[in-house]
Amino acid sequence: MNQVIHPLLRVLRSPDRLLEMSADDQDQVLRLARRNGLLGRLAILMRPAQRWNPLSEKVRDILEGAHIEADEHLRRLRWEVGRLERALHGMEIPVVLLKGAAFAMAKLPAARGRLVADVDLLVAEAHMPMVEQALLKSGWAHMKTDAYDQQYYREWMHEIPPLRHRERDSEVDLHRNILPLTSRLSPSAEALLSETHSIPGGETRFLALSPVDMTLHAAAHLFYDGDFGKGLRELVDLNDLMRYFGRTPSYWQALTPRAVELELTRPLYYALRHVRRLFNTPIPISVMESAEQHGAPMLPIRLTMDLLIHLAVDPNEAGPPGWSEQSARFLLYIRAHWLRMPPLMLGKHLWRKWRMGRQNHVRS
Amino acid sequence: MKIGELSRQEITARLKGPGLRWRTGPFTIHLKTSAPNLADHLRVLYQSHPLLNPPYDEVGDFHIHLSRGMGVRRWWRPKVYFKADAPSPFSPFPLDHALPLLEWGTNYCIASRAHQYLILHTGAVERNGRVLLLPGLPGSGKSTLTAALSLRGWRLFSDEFALVRPGTGRIAPLVRPIALKNESIAAIRRFDSNAQLGPEFPNTRKGTVAHLRPPPASVAADQQPAPPGWIVCPSFERGSSVTFEPLTQDQGFFQLAGNAFNYEVQGARGFRAVAQMAHHCPTWKMTFGNLEEAIEALEKLTDEVQVPMKPSPPAKADPPSETTPPPQTQHPPLTGIER
Numbered sequence: 001m002n003q004v005i006h007p008l009l010r011v012l013r014s015p016d017r018l019l020e021m022s023a024d025d026q027d028q029v030l031r032l033a034r035r036n037g038l039l040g041r042l043a044i045l046m047r048p049a050q051r052w053n054p055l056s057e058k059v060r061d062i063l064e065g066a067h068i069e070a071d072e073h074l075r076r077l078r079w080e081v082g083r084l085e086r087a088l089h090g091m092e093i094p095v096v097l098l099k100g101a102a103f104a105m106a107k108l109p110a111a112r113g114r115l116v117a118d119v120d121l122l123v124a125e126a127h128m129p130m131v132e133q134a135l136l137k138s139g140w141a142h143m144k145t146d147a148y149d150q151q152y153y154r155e156w157m158h159e160i161p162p163l164r165h166r167e168r169d170s171e172v173d174l175h176r177n178i179l180p181l182t183s184r185l186s187p188s189a190e191a192l193l194s195e196t197h198s199i200p201g202g203e204t205r206f207l208a209l210s211p212v213d214m215t216l217h218a219a220a221h222l223f224y225d226g227d228f229g230k231g232l233r234e235l236v237d238l239n240d241l242m243r244y245f246g247r248t249p250s251y252w253q254a255l256t257p258r259a260v261e262l263e264l265t266r267p268l269y270y271a272l273r274h275v276r277r278l279f280n281t282p283i284p285i286s287v288m289e290s291a292e293q294h295g296a297p298m299l300p301i302r303l304t305m306d307l308l309i310h311l312a313v314d315p316n317e318a319g320p321p322g323w324s325e326q327s328a329r330f331l332l333y334i335r336a337h338w339l340r341m342p343p344l345m346l347g348k349h350l351w352r353k354w355r356m357g358r359q360n361h362v363r364s
Numbered sequence: 365m366k367i368g369e370l371s372r373q374e375i376t377a378r379l380k381g382p383g384l385r386w387r388t389g390p391f392t393i394h395l396k397t398s399a400p401n402l403a404d405h406l407r408v409l410y411q412s413h414p415l416l417n418p419p420y421d422e423v424g425d426f427h428i429h430l431s432r433g434m435g436v437r438r439w440w441r442p443k444v445y446f447k448a449d450a451p452s453p454f455s456p457f458p459l460d461h462a463l464p465l466l467e468w469g470t471n472y473c474i475a476s477r478a479h480q481y482l483i484l485h486t487g488a489v490e491r492n493g494r495v496l497l498l499p500g501l502p503g504s505g506k507s508t509l510t511a512a513l514s515l516r517g518w519r520l521f522s523d524e525f526a527l528v529r530p531g532t533g534r535i536a537p538l539v540r541p542i543a544l545k546n547e548s549i550a551a552i553r554r555f556d557s558n559a560q561l562g563p564e565f566p567n568t569r570k571g572t573v574a575h576l577r578p579p580p581a582s583v584a585a586d587q588q589p590a591p592p593g594w595i596v597c598p599s600f601e602r603g604s605s606v607t608f609e610p611l612t613q614d615q616g617f618f619q620l621a622g623n624a625f626n627y628e629v630q631g632a633r634g635f636r637a638v639a640q641m642a643h644h645c646p647t648w649k650m651t652f653g654n655l656e657e658a659i660e661a662l663e664k665l666t667d668e669v670q671v672p673m674k675p676s677p678p679a680k681a682d683p684p685s686e687t688t689p690p691p692q693t694q695h696p697p698l699t700g701i702e703r
Binding site for chain 1: 390392419420421422423424425427429431447449450477478479480628629630631633
């Protein structure tokens with residue numbers, strides 16, 4: 001692993017550094033931040049007067065534009081959550097917000113500058129049909145109408161196909177678990193739902209996962225759902241969650257045992273390893289050791305994953321992603337699918353997707 | 365140094381290598397591409413634009429890469445792709461349409477990122493120190509009218525983007541080639557035979573497109589913003605004579621907010637900025653059938669209708685006082701415009 005720390009990582013760790021950088025380095029930082037969905041976050045980090053005032057007018061303008069965009073996303077998200085509460089009004093069932101929507105409504109540091117678009121909800125499997133019907137009645141509609149996709153989602157996936165609102169184009173992802181049912185890891189949805197918390201502030205009756213579960217979900221989502229295009233952003237989130245919740249020792253004490261209980265030790269291991277590598281997250285040594293003990297893969301896999309994640313996620317050169325980055329992401333995508341379905345099913349699934357992709361290409 | 369002072373070889377070398385960087389209004393564009401012919405087009409259409417040379421003392425606003433297709437697509441029905449540090453909404457264009465792709469792509473970047481401005485979808489030209497805004501849907505004739513005004517000595521700000529700074533209310537120029545479509549191309553050639561137009565690109569998404577080189581004087585002044593003055597919503601109707609219909613402040617508000625790229629993104633700040641403008645700038649709808657007549661009428665209008673230089677804030681419900689004159693909240697009456 002190279003020792004030179006990329007300017008973007010330097011700035012994320014210590015925002016004052018941006019002021020010392022040459023115009024070329026600042027350019028790299030801004031461009032890679034934009035590509036990774038982190039420009040809004042950077043704007044917020046640079047807001048305090050002692051950081052903001054010395055910046056050039058152009059840099060301030062670029063950051064301000066990103067900040068305004070992020071604010072608007074937050075505004076829309078709050079609206080969407082309110083609309084969803086209306087749609088599910090009267091149902092006395094636990095409904096849990098996941099990921100960005102949860103961070104935003106709970107006003108966690110991880111929400112700062114985020115371009116949240118979709119709302120992810122988790123409900124008990126038994127409540128899914130009722131919730132789905134209520135959403136369809138309130139203007140959301142199925143997007144993927146292909147019969148194969150519908151069957152794929154309903155039988156095997158942890159979520160139903162995304163619903164999009166007819167008028168607002170906003171999306172809702174309705175989950176019954178946080179990982180697909182066919183995958184090698186199957187955390188228990190009941191266990192997650194039994195540890196939920198209300199969201200302080202009184203703005204929403206929807207719930208959030210516990211701090212430990214939120215962390216484990218973020219880790220599982222990144223390392224097992226396959227989309228490393230947003231990898232850096234998700235590791236920033238994990239760093240934020242760990243720093244924020246890690247102020248209480250009980251969080252660290254509960255992390256590995258809960259990962260064992262939910263069978264998420266492998267993603268936890270990867271998450272801890274890479275946030276510490278990128279952001280110097282203050283993880284207690286005992287936690288690193290127990291996570292490694294319970295979750296680390298064999299050395300060859302560990303090294304391969306280290307390389308792939310480094311290529312897929314670490315900021316490199318601004319400009320279109322290079323071959324190594326794209327290849328690494330592709331391999332990680334295949335890996336995620338490998339992990340979530342038996343080999344024969346994976347083969348059939350990829351074959352179908354490739355054929356459908358070709359048909360669409362010819363059509364357009 | 366200006367782009368027009370470089371040779372085609374020098375521009376091509378920069379485009380293929382470290383990139384060509386220039387300034388347009390408040391933005392700097394850094395372009396890399398190996399698409400052929402683009403160097404010639406840039407030399408003409410961006411002739412007077414200031415060139416920036418490394419080492420750069422500033423970041424670039426938009427880093428654009430027009431890349432050629434890979435594999436078979438490099439040679440057979442070759443394509444060009446638009447990339448600018450974020451997922452592109454554009455499907456690839458044919459390789460010889462690199463210039464329209466550059467222009468539309470740049471528009472997209474500005475409209476989707478430059479939220480430090482309230483970005484109105486209007487023509488904007490300056491006269492007597494104030495900006496005439498021309499809101500209108502595609503097909504209304506605003507681009508053609510803006511182009512014609514700029515050829516008659518009005519200072520061009522933009523044919524499509526009025527960049528309003530919500531804090532000061534001033535509009536920043538963004539002087540770029542004007543994209544004319546279909547019949548507008550011939551109309552402008554008839555209007556001014558000396559107009560410098562780039563090549564025509566048939567069969568684009570918007571029909572045939574050609575670009576008008578912006579006046580050098582407008583480019584030279586593109587770092588000087590100005591406050592808004594008048595709002596005129598043009599509507600081209602073949603054979604019609606020029607008529608003006610005054611609009612109320614709320615109608616003016618909707619013309620501006622409804623013809624903006626990022627009104628919703630601005631939130632409350634956008635509302636206040638538009639309300640300010642609708643309040644202080646008299647608004648008309650203008651029907652016209654002839655460019656010369658329209659320009660003459662607009663010159664008369666902007667000469668006669670004076671907008672106060674320092675607009676006072678909207679009047680609150682204070683009782684009128686004997687000693688102070690009533691605040692200027694109404695639009696001054698029009699004289700002699702109706703025909």
